[in-house]
Amino acid sequence: MKDLIIPWDDRDMGTPAKTGAPVTLRIDGFEVTVPEGTSVMRAAAEAGISVPKLCASDNLEAFGSCRLCVVEIEGRRGTPASCTTPVAPGMVVHTQSDKLRKLRRGVMELYISDHPLDCLTCAANGDCELQDMAGAVGLRDVRYTAPAGGQMANHFTARDTSGAANPQWRAKDESNPYFTYDPAKCIVCNRCVRACEEVQGTFALTIEGRGFDSRVSAGAGGDDFLSSDCVSCGACVQACPTATLQEKSVIELGTPTRSVVTTCAYCGVGCSFKAELNGDQLVRMVPWKHGKANRGHSCVKGRFAYGYATHRDRILNPMIRERITDPWREVSWDEAIGFAAQRLRAIQARHGQKSIGVITSSRCTNEETFLVQKLARAVFGNNNTDTCARVCHSPTGYGLSQTFGTSAGTQDFDSVEAADVVMVIGANPTDGHPVFASRLKRRLRAGARLIVVDPRRIDLVKSAHVAAAHHLALRPGTNVAVVTAMAHVIVTEGLMDEAFIRARCDWDEFLTYAEFVADPRHSPEVTEALTGVPAADLRAAARAFATGGNGAIYYGLGVTEHSQGSTTVMAIANLAMLTGNIGRPGVGVNPLRGQNNVQGSCDMGSFPHELPGYRHVKLPQVREIFERAWGVTIDPEPGLRIPNMLDAAVDGTFKGLYCQGEDILQSDPDTKHVAAGLAAMDCVIVHDLFLNETSNYAHVFLPGSTFLEKDGTFTNAERRINRVRRVMAPRQGFADWEITQMLANAMGAGWAYDHPAQIMAEIAATTPTFAGVSYDLLDRLGSIQWPCDDTAPEGTPMMHVDGFVRGKGRFIVTEYVATDEKTGPRFPLLLTTGRILSQYNVGAQTRRTENVVWHDQDLLEIHPHDAEVRGVKDGDWVRLASRSGETTLRAQITDRVSPGVVYTTFHHPDTQANVITTDYSDWATNCPEYKVTAVQVSPSNGPSDWQVDYAAQADRARRVLPAAE
Amino acid sequence: MSPEKMVHMANQIAIFFKTQPGDDAADRVAAHLRDFWEPRMRQQLRDHVAQGGAGLDDLVVQAARSI
Secondary structure, eight states, X not given: OOOOOOSOOOOOOSSOOOOSSEEEEEETTEEEEEETXXXXXXXXXXXXXXXXXXXXXXTSOOOOOSOOSBOEETTSOSOOBTTTOBOOTTOEEESOOHHHHHHHHHHHHHHHHTSOOOGGGOTTTTSOHHHHHHHHTTOOOOOOOOOTTSOOOOSSOSBOXXXXXXXXXXXXXXXXXXXXXXXXXXXXXXXXXXXXXXXXXXXXXXXXXXXXXXXXXXXXXXXXXXXXXXXXXXXXXXXXXXXXXXXXXXXXXXXXXXEEEEEOSSBTTOOEEEXXXXXXXXXXXXXXXXXXXXXXOOOHHHHHOOGGGGOTTOOOSOEEOSSTXXXXXXXXXXXXXXXXXXXXXXXXXXXXXXXXXXXXOSSSOHHHHHHHHHIIIIIIOSOOEEEGGGGTTHHHHHHHHHHTSSSSOSSOGXXXXXXXXXXXXXXXXXXXXXXXXXXXXXXXXXXXXXXXXXXXXXXXXXXXXXXXSEEEOOOTTOHHHHHHHHHHHHHHTTOSOHHHHXXXXXXXXXXXXXXXXXXXXXXXXXHHHHHOOOHHXXXXXXXXXXXXXXXXXXXXXXXXXXTTHHHHHHHHHHHHHHTTOOSSTTOEEEEOOSXXXXXXXXXXXXXXXXXXXXXXXXXXXHHHHHHHHHTSOOOOSOOOOHHHHHHHHHHTSOOEEEEESOOHHHHSSOHHHHHHHHHTOSEEEEEESSOOSGGGGOSEEEEOOOGGXXXXXXXXXXXXXXXXXXXXXXXXXXXXXXXXXXXXXXTTOOOOXXXXXXXXXXXXXXXXXXXXXXXXXXXXXXXXXXXXXXXXXXXXXXXXSSSBXXXXXXXXXXXXXXXXXXXXXXSOEEEEEEOOTTOOTTOTTGGGSGGGGTOSSOEEEEOHHHHHHHTOOTTOEEEXXXXXXXXXXXXXXXXXXXXXXXXXXXOOTTTOGGGTSOSOBOTTTOOBOTTOEEXXXXXXXXXXXXXXXXXXXXXXXXXXXXXOO | OOHHHHHHHHHHHHHHHHTSSSSOHHHHHHHHHHHHSOHHXXXXXXXXXXXXXXXXXXXXXXXXXXX
């Protein structure tokens, strides 16, 4: 295995880059030209000269506290700090002189006099800036020692020289599962506090006390890191120049010696990380500063929650069984693949070509997804391929392709830095997309205004130094009414951007649309009765969005997972066109994708109606491209979507499923129906890291590989194709694309891919938006945003700049239609669902990490009024019932939810929130209506009968026979 | 798929296209069904229409002729 050396400079330049007119100065005799506003420190670094520093870091604003970076500037008095001194034309700077050396040594001597000299046994040994600087300034002696007999305290010994307890000493805080805080090693440089503020935006850390008493403190007095507001993003750990804030993995495993740049496999932000290792032992994941999605930041999941890769639950051998009531039997890969292939072919022989299908994974790579849909189309001979995007962002695909002509977000994440008014609708970025949320919060702190449209008071509505100007707390299910009412205000008050509409959109369609929205039935005063949003608030928000400068819309599953999910996406697109907020930085329509490769799995033709690149299977010219490349005939009819597969299974016409890296039994709605569908099949193949819930109904289990164990690409919510690089060998023997290839070949495919780069070459050759993409180009550029072709050889950060992909932007009439899921006497409350920062999706990965300390069970959020009338107290077990089913979980009483609305997460299989959700779905795409379920809540003594039965069945289904001798 | 579920899904599609301008709603419902409903789902819909189409929106019944 070879290390991947990326030709990028990872040096810390000391202070952030600036943009401005060029300024030329001389530093140590070298002429250097930098943008106006650049610090002398950074200018020196640009010239290759490192000025000693401790409190400066190029991801933080200069602070000027350590006094190590002092320089001399001709014509100026004294020795200014180079980090806080901006360059000036003709400036002559000296970074080295006897005077400077003496000053720096003096500063270092004071630092070291209050720092333990246990370097050889320190976790930061070899990775310590204090150590480096002591060397750089030539510190040879420390004259200051505590006098005998006590009285003079330092911060690092538990007792003073008299043997008395040292009041300045504090014990190490090991409360966070991933890192420690050792106050004895702190030099109070403030980098952690500034990182928590500037980079993460949580403001959990502060400096308490003054002068010699100054200490880094998490939260208020009495808090430790775990009980504070700290979200464990790791920014402080990364910022710390010493071992004060240190990863526990480094303490345990030693400092890493090699690193590989790869892409996080959690959410759709797609952060770039350096996987740092010793041999094939992963020591830590560090956000990569050149990653264009995350710009050097991370969250608790990507930074720390990778332990699932080596968790004892991971299955490393293939397994089969005749019936799902049998225990599993470990077999060789050949036997497992042969068994699966034979069963699938037998099903087709008996029940027809269309009786089997696949589910591609939004957690796997583009290349793997491409192969799985190719398996369906070229080997099974049908279009029965779908992906978990069905249950999250399929309405985005439909809605945006109808209005703009492309099934993807319009901007890159950098764009948020130019936004003036940001509307977040049906998304909870601080939990679901935390690194984007940090970038958004930074912009909000700089003055951008925020509109939140959400039934729940999400953290963004009010948190440290961020507050929403408008929070429209609508009733679940009324998105279309709210967004259309905003358009009503904009049109009737004449706030639309007519020049943009005339130039860029179909004017006749606009006139029809304008007449539609102007109707008084869409006015906020009329819709207030059904949405619950006060008309004045809605009018104010609409005016703010239309007139506040660059308007950007970010949305999530709170938009799509409704009966009118596709209609809401169109309404959002209408709003962006109406206000001219398309085609430049700071604006746009930005779907926040759930899983790491939801965008990619959709791009790769996972949907049953379209081939890679969003081209319908009915189009002969598109089929011809793939028929020629693959030497097969492609079915011109759309295949079954996931819910349709399950319906067909219950009907007896769909009998076999290859499910890669998804857990439909836990993640899909109406669990009982999913279980019935799976139980009706003759061959369910689960390809996953763990025996997930779906595998309880499987006949074949193919162990999967983690993102650390394979090469490939993920495509994030910005259409950014990022490389995933193999940092260690697959523990179960094969990368997932190899396993799919083995299955295909056992069914007669004759595929011969040796490396995912060959699969990408096939994608590029068949899919116009990927025409220019190759692994060579990805290695050269770091990442590429599609479309990438002859006209955009390095990709497309922003879409629809000069015109929409479909030509003229299309306004679509968006009539509000109430969902049929209605509250009534039996089910008077509305349940809506979401996720939490520390857990990811069904939790299969994060539940197998220390992240459970933050969230070890799903809780039901209920408003105090609703709780009181039901006799429910905080922490009580409650029964949650809908017309689909019932479960029990503990209640959390909070006014984050409005009266009449309850909320929970779906991360834990023993709660199974989806036994409650119904089979209603989006009219256009069948995306389930997770976000609206009529329920009743009542006190309970413990798990429901269903939960007990489910747990027993799951235990039985997971038995594995001991391996044969 | 249960007939109730199929009827519900088909009617949802009809309700959307009914709100759209123009007089080609039936054609657009049919096009949507052809584009997104797998043949056996369309067959079930046609069979249901042939048996009287209980519960179906008129627009779906019209559209079902050309799916």
